[in-house]
Amino acid sequence: xxxxxxxxxxxxxxxxxxxxxxxxxxxKQYKPCKSLVLYFHDxxxxxxxxxxxxxxxxxxxxxxxxxxFAGQFRFGNIAVFDDPITxxxxxxSKPVGRAQGLYVYDTKNTYTAxxxxxxxxxxxxxxxxxxxxxxxxxxxKSRDISIVGGTGDFFMHRGVATIMTDAYEGDVYFRLRVxxxxxxxx
Amino acid sequence: xxxxxxxxxxxxxxxxxxxxxxxxxxxKQYKPCKSLVLYFHDxxxxxxxxxxxxxxxxxxxxxxxxxxFAGQFRFGNIAVFDDPITxxxxxxSKPVGRAQGLYVYDTKNTYTAxxxxxxxxxxxxxxxxxxxxxxxxxxxKSRDISIVGGTGDFFMHRGVATIMTDAYEGDVYFRLRVxxxxxxxx
Amino acid sequence: xxxxxxxxxxxxxxxxxxxxxxxxxxxKQYKPCKSLVLYFHDxxxxxxxxxxxxxxxxxxxxxxxxxxFAGQFRFGNIAVFDDPITxxxxxxSKPVGRAQGLYVYDTKNTYTAxxxxxxxxxxxxxxxxxxxxxxxxxxxKSRDISIVGGTGDFFMHRGVATIMTDAYEGDVYFRLRVxxxxxxxx
Numbered sequence: 069x070x071x072x073x074x075x076x077x078x079x080x081x082x083x084x085x086x087x088x089x090x091x092x093x094x095x096k097q098y099k100p101c102k103s104l105v106l107y108f109h110d111x112x113x114x115x116x117x118x119x120x121x122x123x124x125x126x127x128x129x130x131x132x133x134x135x136x137f138a139g140q141f142r143f144g145n146i147a148v149f150d151d152p153i154t155x156x157x158x159x160x161s162k163p164v165g166r167a168q169g170l171y172v173y174d175t176k177n178t179y180t181a182x183x184x185x186x187x188x189x190x191x192x193x194x195x196x197x198x199x200x201x202x203x204x205x206x207x208x209k210s211r212d213i214s215i216v217g218g219t220g221d222f223f224m225h226r227g228v229a230t231i232m233t234d235a236y237e238g239d240v241y242f243r244l245r246v247x248x249x250x251x252x253x254x
Numbered sequence: 255x256x257x258x259x260x261x262x263x264x265x266x267x268x269x270x271x272x273x274x275x276x277x278x279x280x281x282k283q284y285k286p287c288k289s290l291v292l293y294f295h296d297x298x299x300x301x302x303x304x305x306x307x308x309x310x311x312x313x314x315x316x317x318x319x320x321x322x323f324a325g326q327f328r329f330g331n332i333a334v335f336d337d338p339i340t341x342x343x344x345x346x347s348k349p350v351g352r353a354q355g356l357y358v359y360d361t362k363n364t365y366t367a368x369x370x371x372x373x374x375x376x377x378x379x380x381x382x383x384x385x386x387x388x389x390x391x392x393x394x395k396s397r398d399i400s401i402v403g404g405t406g407d408f409f410m411h412r413g414v415a416t417i418m419t420d421a422y423e424g425d426v427y428f429r430l431r432v433x434x435x436x437x438x439x440x
Numbered sequence: 441x442x443x444x445x446x447x448x449x450x451x452x453x454x455x456x457x458x459x460x461x462x463x464x465x466x467x468k469q470y471k472p473c474k475s476l477v478l479y480f481h482d483x484x485x486x487x488x489x490x491x492x493x494x495x496x497x498x499x500x501x502x503x504x505x506x507x508x509f510a511g512q513f514r515f516g517n518i519a520v521f522d523d524p525i526t527x528x529x530x531x532x533s534k535p536v537g538r539a540q541g542l543y544v545y546d547t548k549n550t551y552t553a554x555x556x557x558x559x560x561x562x563x564x565x566x567x568x569x570x571x572x573x574x575x576x577x578x579x580x581k582s583r584d585i586s587i588v589g590g591t592g593d594f595f596m597h598r599g600v601a602t603i604m605t606d607a608y609e610g611d612v613y614f615r616l617r618v619x620x621x622x623x624x625x626x
């Protein structure tokens with residue numbers, strides 16, 4: 069084989085391997101057209117922390133109240149939130165926006181929630197909103213929800229967000245890490 | 255006409271008819287890239303069926319309570335649910351996942367609801383979530399809601415779901431047949 | 441220059457200007473494939489207007505009730521609505537459909553809401569539903585929310601809706617102007 073032929077041969081082998089490996093993987097892997105990692109911080113109102121609380125229970129099943137989560141894994145509680153979004157995992161970092169919406173605890177025998185909320189970003193880097201929707205099996209290490217739309221810098225974007233519980237302090241505080249991956253950018 | 259010309263003539267006639275028929279139909283008909291039919295089963299908590307109930311009223315208008323639906327066609331009730339999903343219409347079939355989210359009764363003079371929920375599928379056939387949103391005019395034989403996103407096997411999918419009330423037993427039990435039609439697959 | 445050359449020269453200058461202006465604008469401008477302007481009218485239940493009210497508070501934070509909005513900028517109130525949609529800003533015009541869903545007041549120190557609702561259109565012009573989701577900073581003159589799906593005439597459509605408060609009469613009545621812009625039509 070001459071030098072040129074060898075080059076082609078190597079290239080060809082490489083491409084073949086690539087094709088095979090992706091075939092064996094079973095599923096296509098898509099690359100986001102845009103991605104960002106953000107954190108948000110939730111302090112639930114418990115009857116004593118009115119000044120600091122960023123969220124509140126506003127609906128509960130029969131027999132439960134609005135300052136203590138309901139008995140069966142919080143089943144039936146709806147919480148409304150307005151949580152600061154930060155670039156790192158520090159609650160006291162300068163917020164780049166607010167996470168606003170609701171979570172609905174919806175299982176009796178484990179912790180799961182249905183989430184409907186928006187990121188309202190308002191920083192030098194990002195101006196606009198991102199709309200999220202999805203099922204959150206809270207105890208799973210990471211879980212995916214849908215990004216169903218956006219406005220401003222995120223006009224018409226769609227994607228998937230991978231959320232992880234980055235901190236959890238009982239019924240008082242939790243912090244979520246949100247890896248936003250857009251697969252449709254405009 | 256020779257054999258070849260006749261062939262062309264037949265083909266041409268066929269295409270013309272096709273064009274005309276679709277023109278007269280008025281609207282384009284799209285074919286789903288993927289579709290599935292599933293059922294889910296809802297047993298509402300009425301104060302006496304705590305062991306079996308899969309959903310609960312968690313919000314009600316002034317003067318109503320959380321164990322009886324509100325007086326004006328349930329207007330103002332929000333119910334949270336975690337309902338088993340089955341492949342057929344049998345409540346006791348092995349579930350392939352859970353339907354989780356909420357329905358909001360939103361009309362005073364007839365039965366309608368706003369739905370926000372996810373299918374969380376976890377079977378040998380399907381792993382992933384499907385996110386639904388839409389208006390449900392409950393008394394209509396069939397009604398369409400939007401599929402606005404998905405994860406896992408349904409990564410980034412969009413579509414329309416046609417729901418039908420497959421069984422309705424007063425304020426205790428209902429079963430919905432959900433025909434999921436994806437028009438954007440990835 | 442001859443007449444023909446002059447024409448080309450003018451055209452060329454015009455196109456150059458157009459290109460420059462859009463480059464300086466920084467952001468691509470998309471043209472909707474379909475757009476419409478509609479109004480909807482909300483009369484909140486306050487304990488005395490049961491006959492006319494089109495919406496009701498159904499959830500509230502601890503200590504609040506269901507006939508008066510909660511104290512901190514309504515934070516924690518969820519309202520369910522079934523509002524008439526009209527072509528102009530007259531509450532008494534013939535409705536072309538209903539806006540149905542919920543708004544969730546989600547900030548303690550200003551007026552903002554998370555919206556989840558559908559337009560159910562049923563007129564000679566439009567038959568179908570449009571599904572909306574998004575953050576509403578109510579005091580802003582205009583704000584954008586996402587259109588995440590549709591059915592019927594709006595099958596699989598996506599877009600952005602610009603909403604403006606067209607009238608606001610205390611805690612009794614408000615009217616929103618909704619400029620619907622679809623960027624994905626089918």
